[in-house]
Amino acid sequence: MILAAEQENPLALHTDELVFGFIALFVLLFVMYRMWPKITSVLDERANQIEGGIERARKAEAEAEEIRQQYREKIEEAHRQYAQELEKAKEQRAAIIAEAREEAQAEARRVIEAAHAQIEADRQHALAQLRGEIGTLSTDLAERIVGETLSDSAAQNRVIDRFLDELEQSESQAEVR
Amino acid sequence: MSDEAFHAAAGEDCHLFGDNNCGFEEVAPTVSVFFPEPFMEFGLPLTAGITKYTLMLVISVLLVMGFWYLATRRAAVVPGRLQSVAEMLVTFIRDQVTRQQMGQAGDKYLPMMVTLFLFIFVMNAMGIIPGLQLPVTSHIAYPAALAIYVYVMWNAIGIKKHGVAGHFVGRVVPGGTPKWILPLLVPIEIAQNFIAKPVTHALRPFAAMLSGHLLLAVFAAGGFYMFNLGADGFLSVVSVGYSGLALVAFVVFTGFELFIMALQAYVFIMLASSYLGEALEGQH
Numbered sequence: 001m002i003l004a005a006e007q008e009n010p011l012a013l014h015t016d017e018l019v020f021g022f023i024a025l026f027v028l029l030f031v032m033y034r035m036w037p038k039i040t041s042v043l044d045e046r047a048n049q050i051e052g053g054i055e056r057a058r059k060a061e062a063e064a065e066e067i068r069q070q071y072r073e074k075i076e077e078a079h080r081q082y083a084q085e086l087e088k089a090k091e092q093r094a095a096i097i098a099e100a101r102e103e104a105q106a107e108a109r110r111v112i113e114a115a116h117a118q119i120e121a122d123r124q125h126a127l128a129q130l131r132g133e134i135g136t137l138s139t140d141l142a143e144r145i146v147g148e149t150l151s152d153s154a155a156q157n158r159v160i161d162r163f164l165d166e167l168e169q170s171e172s173q174a175e176v177r
Numbered sequence: 178m179s180d181e182a183f184h185a186a187a188g189e190d191c192h193l194f195g196d197n198n199c200g201f202e203e204v205a206p207t208v209s210v211f212f213p214e215p216f217m218e219f220g221l222p223l224t225a226g227i228t229k230y231t232l233m234l235v236i237s238v239l240l241v242m243g244f245w246y247l248a249t250r251r252a253a254v255v256p257g258r259l260q261s262v263a264e265m266l267v268t269f270i271r272d273q274v275t276r277q278q279m280g281q282a283g284d285k286y287l288p289m290m291v292t293l294f295l296f297i298f299v300m301n302a303m304g305i306i307p308g309l310q311l312p313v314t315s316h317i318a319y320p321a322a323l324a325i326y327v328y329v330m331w332n333a334i335g336i337k338k339h340g341v342a343g344h345f346v347g348r349v350v351p352g353g354t355p356k357w358i359l360p361l362l363v364p365i366e367i368a369q370n371f372i373a374k375p376v377t378h379a380l381r382p383f384a385a386m387l388s389g390h391l392l393l394a395v396f397a398a399g400g401f402y403m404f405n406l407g408a409d410g411f412l413s414v415v416s417v418g419y420s421g422l423a424l425v426a427f428v429v430f431t432g433f434e435l436f437i438m439a440l441q442a443y444v445f446i447m448l449a450s451s452y453l454g455e456a457l458e459g460q461h
Contacts (some may be wrong), residue, residue, distance in 0.1 A: 008207075008208050008209055008211070008212045010208045010315075010317075010387055011317060012223070012317070013223070013317050013318050013321060014223055014224055014225040014316065014318050015221075015223045015224060015318075016219060016221075016224040016225060016226065017224075017225055017231075017316055017318030017319065018318040018321060018322050020231055020234055020318075021234070021318055021319045021321070021322030021323070022322045022325075022326070024234050024235070024238045024296075024322075025296065025322055025323060025326055026236070027238060027243065028238050028241055028292055028296055029288075030288065030293040031242050031245075032241075032242075032245060032288055032290075032291070033288055035245055035246065036248055036288040038249040038252040038261075039248075039249050039252055039263060039267060041252070041258075042252040042253065042254060042256070042264075043264060043267070043268070045254050046254050049254060086289050099313060129409065168204055172446075
């Protein structure tokens with residue numbers, strides 16, 4: 001025990017252990033380096049996937065934003081068109097109303113004119129008829145007067161002549177009118 | 178030597194309040210716990226032979242390989258449980274260690290750092306695995322092998338990147354120092370960069386594991402030593418109380434050790450990355 005204790009120096013560096021240590025280290029390093037790519041490839045792939053996912057999300061977001069912008073523009077365009085259409089419709093309505101009014105007035109004028117013409121025609125007709133009747137009546141009257149006083153004197157003859165002249169005159173005057 | 182074997186060797190009768198007035202110094206663990214009986218000796222000077230350390234070294238290598246194989250066997254974009262753990266480790270070391278110390282160029286050395294971290298951590302953790310309970314790194318040769326590897330890489334990277342002169346000048350002449358102070362500064366820089374750094378790099382995990390394991394061994398041995406139901410009357414109750422305290426301390430310190438084991442592995446790769454970063458950078 002005492003003899004052994006003299007050799008038992010804890011700081012003693014045993015050469016065989018050093019060699020074993022090197023062998024163990026190099027075997028381990030060799031094997032670990034051989035197995036290493038597996039874990040790094042997995043780590044890299046995961047990093048890629050995460051980066052890809054983030055990139056995809058960003059792209060999708062940008063796309064969504066673009067589409068939203070397009071929709072907004074479309075809605076604004078639609079609003080603008082609607083306003084234009086409304087304006088146009090108002091103008092058209094006004095034009096139609098104006099046109100209708102004009103037409104109605106023209107129609108009214110035409111109706112009035114027709115009525116005037118009819119009245120005039122009726123008047124002319126009535127005048128002509130009246131004139132004929134007056135002639136007949138006058139003739140009747142004259143006949144009666146003449147028949148009862150024809151046996152009178154020559155003066156009476158003159159009266160009759162004058163009456164007939166006047167009658168002729170008035171008749172020609174009526175024709176002129 | 179495991180604790181059970183140790184106690185068997187020390188004798189069954191040595192307990193607190195025992196009849197033979199046996200003191201703790203007779204059963205307290207010594208550095209012998211770090212020198213298990215070799216399975217096979219080479220009979221050469223400065224050799225330890227095939228020992229429990231050799232066995233645990235092989236187990237450590239197989240554990241790391243097995244873990245990594247299982248974790249990356251079916252590596253998929255949607256990770257499984259083990260793969261998640263492996264990825265967390267890789268991304269943690271990448272973001273907190275290599276990129277901090279070396280920038281993007283450090284990604285090239287990421288597998289090396291992950292391997293070193295896992296290897297050192299598993300070798301350390303051998304100290305709390307029941308049945309083994311001896312950290313592999315408590316023998317200076319194993320951390321020394323790793324530190325020498327990092328030292329060689331450090332020089333190789335520096336020379337490859339900046340040429341022989343560029344590398345060595347960059348290491349021993351700090352940028353922006355006045356000329357007259359160089360005769361004083363250069364020897365210090367040589368001692369620091371080419372001797373102190375690699376030596377402390379190896380010593381750090383070794384010392385932490387040696388002392389940590391010794392501490393655990395003391396608590397275990399103390400608990401066993403103080404446990405004496407055969408003591409007179411009340412003293413047996415006291416002995417059980419003491420022993421219970423030692424057990425609690427053992428459990429607490431085991432948890433603490435696990436933390437130290439991970440921390441030392443982390444510190445080792447942090448320093449390794451820092452050294453390689455210096456070499457990549459050139460003159461600082």
